[in-house]
Each structure stands twice: as C-alpha cells, then as structure tokens.
Amino acid sequence: MKKAVFQGILIVTLFFGTWYLLAQIKWVTIFNIQKKTENTEQKLGEIFWDVFKKTGKENTNKNVKNTIDSIVNHICETNGINIAKIKIHVLEKDDINAFALPNGHLIVFTGLISQSANQEELAGVICHELAHIELNHVMKKLIQEIGFTVVGSITSGSEGATIIKEATKLLSSSAYDRKLEKEADIKAVDLMVEANINPKPFADFLYKMSDKETIKQFTWISTHPDSKERGNYILSYCKTKSKQYRQVVTAEGWFKMQQELKKSE
Amino acid sequence: MIQSNNFRYSPGEHEAETASSSYLMSLIAIIVGAPLPILNLLATIIFYLSNRKSTYFVRWHCTQALLSQLSMLIINSFGFWWTVSIVFTAETISNEYIAYMISAIAFNIVEFIATLYTAVQTRKGKHIEWWFYGGLTNILCKESR
Numbered sequence A: 001m002k003k004a005v006f007q008g009i010l011i012v013t014l015f016f017g018t019w020y021l022l023a024q025i026k027w028v029t030i031f032n033i034q035k036k037t038e039n040t041e042q043k044l045g046e047i048f049w050d051v052f053k054k055t056g057k058e059n060t061n062k063n064v065k066n067t068i069d070s071i072v073n074h075i076c077e078t079n080g081i082n083i084a085k086i087k088i089h090v091l092e093k094d095d096i097n098a099f100a101l102p103n104g105h106l107i108v109f110t111g112l113i114s115q116s117a118n119q120e121e122l123a124g125v126i127c128h129e130l131a132h133i134e135l136n137h138v139m140k141k142l143i144q145e146i147g148f149t150v151v152g153s154i155t156s157g158s159e160g161a162t163i164i165k166e167a168t169k170l171l172s173s174s175a176y177d178r179k180l181e182k183e184a185d186i187k188a189v190d191l192m193v194e195a196n197i198n199p200k201p202f203a204d205f206l207y208k209m210s211d212k213e214t215i216k217q218f219t220w221i222s223t224h225p226d227s228k229e230r231g232n233y234i235l236s237y238c239k240t241k242s243k244q245y246r247q248v249v250t251a252e253g254w255f256k257m258q259q260e261l262k263k264s265e
Numbered sequence B: 001m002i003q004s005n006n007f008r009y010s011p012g013e014h015e016a017e018t019a020s021s022s023y024l025m026s027l028i029a030i031i032v033g034a035p036l037p038i039l040n041l042l043a044t045i046i047f048y049l050s051n052r053k054s055t056y057f058v059r060w061h062c063t064q065a066l067l068s069q070l071s072m073l074i075i076n077s078f079g080f081w082w083t084v085s086i087v088f089t090a091e092t093i094s095n096e097y098i099a100y101m102i103s104a105i106a107f108n109i110v111e112f113i114a115t116l117y118t119a120v121q122t123r124k125g126k127h128i129e130w131w132f133y134g135g136l137t138n139i140l141c142k143e144s145r
Ligand SMILES: [Zn+2]
Pocket: A128, A132, A176, A181, A184, A224
C-alpha cells in the first residue's frame, strides 16, 4: 500500500515536473506565435481604422490635437507605455464616445471632448481605453465575440464588407464583459495616479452620468453600463492612493480648445 | 517501469486472450477517438464491466488497463478543454500550454507503447505488472470473490 502511494506521488511529480521544466522553454518565441499575433493585430487595426476613416472627418484643429496629444503623451510617458504604439485619432462626431481598435488605435469623438466638464474627466475615459489596449482586451473581445476563424479570415481579406462592418460596430458600440471592464477601470485609476492626474473627477463623472444612461448620444456611457457601481469602486480604489495631483494642460489651454470646438460646431 | 511476474496460477488460453483484449480495446479506441479522450475510457469501462465476473487473471488485467486509462483521461481532458478555450475564448497560446501538450503527448506515447507491449505479452499468458498501476491493481483486485 505504502509503495503504491509513493509510486503514485512520484508519477504525478514526474508529470508536473516535466510540464514545469518544458514550460521554461520559450515555445511562443520559438514558434513565432508572438510575431504572428502581432501581424494579425496590425492588419486588423488598419482594416478597422479604414472603416472609421470613411464614416467621419478627422478633426484637424491644432488646439484640439495639441491638447489631446499632451494628455496622451503625458499618461504614456509617466506609465512607461510606448507612445509609438498608440495611434490617436480625433473624429468629428457628436456622439460622446471613445474606443480602442486593435494595434493601439484609439478613437476619440469630438462629442466626448466638448462634453467633458474638465480635463480629468476626459483623461479618465482615455485612460480607461488605454487600459483596454494595455491589457490586450481588444483582441480578446474580438475573438470572444466573432471567433478565431472569422478574425483570421478578416485578416486574410476573404471576409466580406458586411462582416467587417459588424465587427467594427462591435468594437465601437458594445460593451466588454464585466470582468474586463472592471480590470480596465482599476488599471485606468493606476494610470491616472501614476500620471499625477486626479481620478476623482472621473468617478464623479460616472456618478453624474448614471441617471443619463438612457440618453442616446451618450454612447460611451451606454456601452459602459452600471456607472453608479463603477463610480463607487473607482472612488474607493482612489482612496487607497494618496498623491499630489496636477493638471496636464493649463486651464487656459483647455478653455481655448473648448471654445474652438464650439465654434466649429 | 514494467516487470513480468509470475501470476499465482498459469492462465489458460482463453483467459490470456480476454486479458489481452482489455488492452487492445483501449488501443483501438485511442486510434479511433484520439481527439475525444473519453472514448477509450468508455471502451475500457464497458470491457471491465462485462468481465467483472470473469477469472482472476482477466479481472486483474482489466483493472490495470482501466486504471491507466483513468489517469490518461485526467491528463487528456485537461488538455482538451485548454485547447477548446484557446480556440473559442480569449485564452491565448502560452509557453505553459505548449509545454503541457508536449508532456501530455509524451505520457500518452509511453502509455501507448506499454499497453501495446502488455497486450502482446498477456496474449502469451505472461503476467505483466506496471510500475505503480500494478501495485494499485493488487490492492483493488482481490483473488477471492
Ligand atoms: Zn471599457
């Protein structure tokens, strides 16, 4: 009996030992899986961005571009995110929305910028989307929703325009699953704190929006439901951090940009 | 890992054939139902149940075949569901996954060869006890019935 138990333990150990030792080898690099996934992501990013480019005009206002760039660059620099990886696009649209596409494309609608009461609110939404990018949620969501094979055939160009449109819609106007959203919220607060941006206005923003969830133009809030709950846990997570906060762009710069956005409307 | 022992009695021709078949069953099932790890276990279980009242030699070898299938089932189902979750969910291929699959395949090959060897030897009426599984079978399978 003792002998059998001993031998049993040895066999189990042998299996897990083999597994553990083999896992030390970088198979993913050997088989080039990383590179293949990166290529797929790059292609998908281009395909989806092409679709969006056609649906709206890119905002060319220098003030808007500078403001958004300074905010994004500041967040990336302080958090060690490779700026070259993030491709930010501002589109002229009244919808209050921002979302991430594969390969670091980050789309922000002018509607979101002009409806943000302050730069912290806008930075909060941007950080949340950056978190989706950093945590590789975009590809996860795509594969979860449309499957491995369809993603593959979109990349290889054998998928029709309708499917691509559907997939694009999925990324811009539907929610990630709850777990991923919460992860992104927490990571967003981390990014903000590291960038010395006060996360509290972002939580307040969610609170404020919780009773406006039904407003149609508020796409970002409708794709990110349960604002009250989110505001709550963001707020309680903020409290565990204490830091000196400051503003990324000057109050004047922010005001000027808002004025110019209003003018162009 | 494998040793040939003397059984308490020498099995007759028919006994040797049935005992050998219990190993063959799982071999055939592996070949037929390779991707679905449950198939070879099912085949072995059915064979085990139908020979429950058979002679000690036959019961002993059915039990050993079943036990080895059971442990393979655990290893293979884990690998099976891990693969399914990579294809259908957001799971991605990792070093751990590839390492697991290689270990699983290696264990399967060893088990396959051992099963094949034992099927041939039991057919000749030889009593083959596997390392660990033989000992476990001795505990679970008693002569008096
Ligand atoms: Zn989100």
